Ligand code: FES
C-alpha cells in the first residue's frame with residue numbers, strides 16, 4: 001500500500017492503494033466516478049476510456065502508480081468542457097445510445113477527437129473510434145452525433 | 157370492443173392499482189413487469205401513459221421492477237413487451253383517466269363529457285372550473301379493475317405518441333451519471349468473483365490450502381460449494397488477483413473435455429427429436445412424414461443447405477449481480493430479463509420459500525436474450541448466503557461472459573423447393589436442426605429451475621440435469637419463422653432438436669428465426685434466379701399479406717436493383733413469428749480485393765404497428781441491423797477439447813465502426829393499430845440480404861456464416 005496523489009477532474013486527490021491497481025478501479029471504487037466502465041479489462045473495447053493529459057486512454061490496465069503526475073479527466077467532468085458538452089448534446093439529439101454501457105467511453109473518445117481535429121470527415125471519425133466497441137448497434141447514430149457536434153462547434 | 161389493444165398481462169393482473177397510481181404531488185407512477193435492457197421500453201411505456209392521461213412526459217415515473225411489487229409479466233423477451241405491457245399500460249391509463257374524470261364530474265357538478273384534461277388538470281369546458289388528478293386520486297388506491305374495453309384516445313388527438321422523444325436515462329448515460337448494476341455501492345460491501353473451472357466438464361479436486369490461508373489472512377473470503385468456488389473481499393482489484401491466483405493453484409479434474417469436430421456434421425448426424433411443424437408454425441406430436449419426390453409438374457427442383465454457427469451474446473458489460481442474505485431473507489439486484497422466474501429458481505436451488513427472496517431489477521449492459529445475468533445473480537446469492545449479513549457485488553469477467561453464458565445454438569437448415577413452368581413454387585421443404593433455445597431457469601419438477609442456473613451444476617448435490625424437450629408452441633425456439641409467410645400450395649416443415657452437442661445454449665435475440673429466415677430468404681433468391689424472375693417480383697408473386705407486400709415494395713422503391721459494377725445489392729423480408737413486426741431490408745455492399753465485405757448502404761423498412769417512441773423504434777431497426785450484420789459477417793464461437801477458445805473481443809471479433817453503412821430507416825405509420833414489438837424483426841432479413849447482395853456482387857452463393865474473407869475465398873475456389 002502506498003499513498004499516491006492524483007489529479008482527477010482538476011482536483012488533487014490522495015489515495016492509499018496498491019500502486020499496481022489499474023486506474024479504472026481507483027476511479028470507480030475510491031473516487032466514486034463510475035462513468036468509466038469495465039467492459040473487458042483487456043484494452044480491447046474502450047468502455048473504460050478517460051482522458052490522460054488530454055488523450056483518450058483505456059485505463060482498465062494502467063497501473064495508477066504510473067500516472068500520478070498526469071492530468072486525468074473523466075466523463076463526469078466533460079459537461080464543463082465546451083467540446084465535451086457539445087458532444088453530449090449531440091448524442092442526445094441523435095439518440096446515440098441504447099443500453100449506454102459503451103457510451104461514456106465513446107463520449108470521451110469523441111471529445112478527444114474533436115479537440116484534436118475540429119472538422120473530422122467521416123473517415124477520421126471512424127479512425128478515432130476504431131478501438132471502441134458497441135454491442136447494441138448504436139454505431140450509425142454515434143457517427144452522426146459526432147458529425148453534429150463538429151458542426152455545432154464550427155457554427156459557434 | 158372499444159379499442160384494438162388486448163394484453164395477456166391483464167388477466168393475471170387485472171387491478172388498476174397494480175399498474176398506475178397518482179402521487180400527492182401529481183406525478184403518475186407506472187408499474188410494469190418489463191425491464192430496460194437497452195431497448196428503451198420504459199420510454200415507450202411512459203409515452204403511452206403520458207399521452208393517455210394528458211400529462212407531460214416528465215410527470216410519469218417509471219417504477220423499478222421488483223418481485224412482489226411489479227406485475228409479473230414473465231420475461232422481457234420475444235418482442236412481446238409492447239404488446240403485453242404497452243397494451244396493458246394504455247388500457248390501465250385510459251381506465252384511470254375515465255375513472256378520475258367521472259369523479260371530477262361529480263365534484264364539479266358537470267357532465268363528464270364536458271371535461272378535458274391539460275397538464276393533469278381536469279377542466280370543464282362549460283364552467284371553466286377545474287380540479288387536478290392529485291386532488292381526486294392523490295395517494296388513494298383506485299380499487300377498480302382495468303377495463304379491457306375502455307375507450308382509448310383517438311390517434312388523431314395524440315400529442316407525443318409517435319413523436320421523437322429523448323429516451324429516459326440518455327442524458328445520464330452521456331454524463332456518466334446513469335447507474336448500472338455494476339456501479340452499486342453499499343455500506344460494508346464486498347466485491348466477489350467466481351473462480352470457474354477451465355471448461356464445462358472440469359471439476360474441482362482440491363485447493364492449494366497454503367494459498368487459501370494466505371488469501372484469508374489478507375482479508376479475502378473463499379467460498380466453496382463442491383466445484384463452485386468464489387472469492388470476496390473489500391478491495392475489488394485484490395479480489396480479481398486472488399481469483400486469478402486461486403484458479404492457477406487449483407487442482408482441476410479435466411474429465412473428457414468438450415466434444416470436438418465439425419458441429420455442422422453433428423447437427424444432421426446426432427440423435428434428435430423431430431417434429432413436423434404445421435398450422436402456421438405449430439409443431440405436432442406425430443411422426444415426421446417422409447419427404448416425397450418432387451411433384452410431377454415440377455419444371456425445376458432446387459436443394460440447398462445453410463448453416464449458422466454458435467453465436468455469443470457478448471454483452472458489452474460482463475454480467476453482474478448484488479445480494480445480501482439476512483434473517484429477513486435474501487435480497488438481490490439483477491439485470492435478469494425475468495426476475496420472477498429467477499426468484500423461483502433461486503428459491504428452488506436453496507430450498508427456501510420464494511416469498512423470502514426479493515429481486516430488484518437494475519439495468520446492466522445491453523442484453524439480447526438469456527445471457528449471464530441470471531447465472532451471475534445465483535452466484536452472488538451463493539456468496540451472500542456464505543457471508544451472511546454482508547452485501548456482495550459480484551461481477552463476471554469478460555472471459556466468463558464469452559465462455560460461460562449460454563449461446564445461440566448453431567443451426568443447419570436444409571431446403572428443397574420445386575418450381576412450375578411459370579416460375580411459381582409448387583412444393584416447399586424446410587428442415588431445421590439445432591440445440592435448444594429454451595434454457596432459462598424456470599422452476600418446476602426435478603428442480604428444473606435450479607438445474608438451469610449455471611453454478612447449480614457445480615455445487616455439491618447438483619439437481620438432476622435438465623433435458624430440454626422440443627418446444628411445442630407456435631413459432632417457439634428452433635422453428636421460429638420456419639413456416640414462411642408466403643403462400644405455397646404444399647409445405648413440409650420439420651424441426652429437429654439435436655442431442656449431444658458441445659456447448660451450452662439458450663435464448664438469443666430471434667431464437668431460430670435468424671437462421672431460418674437467412675435460409676429461406678436466401679433460397680427465395682436462388683429460386684427467383686432459377687425462374688428468371690427478379691427477386692422482388694418473385695416474392696410478391698407468392699405473398700398475399702398486404703402489410704408484407706407494402707414493406708417489400710417500399711424497400712424495392714428505394715433501391716435500384718439494376719446491375720452496377722462492383723456493387724452488390726440484395727433484399728430480404730420477414731414478419732417476425734409471422735405475427736409481430738415486419739421488416740424488409742435492402743443492402744448495398746462491395747466485396748473488396750481482400751475478400752472483405754464493405755457495407756455501403758442499408759434500407760430498412762419496418763411496420764411494427766402504431767409508433768409510440770419513434771426514435772426508439774427506429775433504433776431497434778438500425779441497431780438490430782448492425783448487430784445481425786455483425787453475426788453474419790464476423791461471428792462464431794470456437795472451442796476445442798480444453799474449452800471455449802473465443803474468450804474475448806480478439807478471438808470473437810464483432811462489427812466495428814469501420815463497417816457502418818449509411819442507413820435509411822423507414823417506419824410505416826399505423827396509427828391506432830396494435831403494437832407489434834420491433835426488437836427482433838430486422839435480424840433474419842439482414843443475414844439473407846447480405847448473402848443475396850454478395851451473390852449479386854460476385855456470383856458466389858454463401859450458405860454458411862460467417863462471411864469472412866476466408867469463407868469468400870473458399871467459395872471462389874469452389875466456384
Ligand atoms: S474495459 Fe478497458 S478497454 Fe475494455
Ligand code: FES
Nearest residue numbers: 098099134135136
Ligand atoms: S449502446 Fe449498448 S453497447 Fe453500445
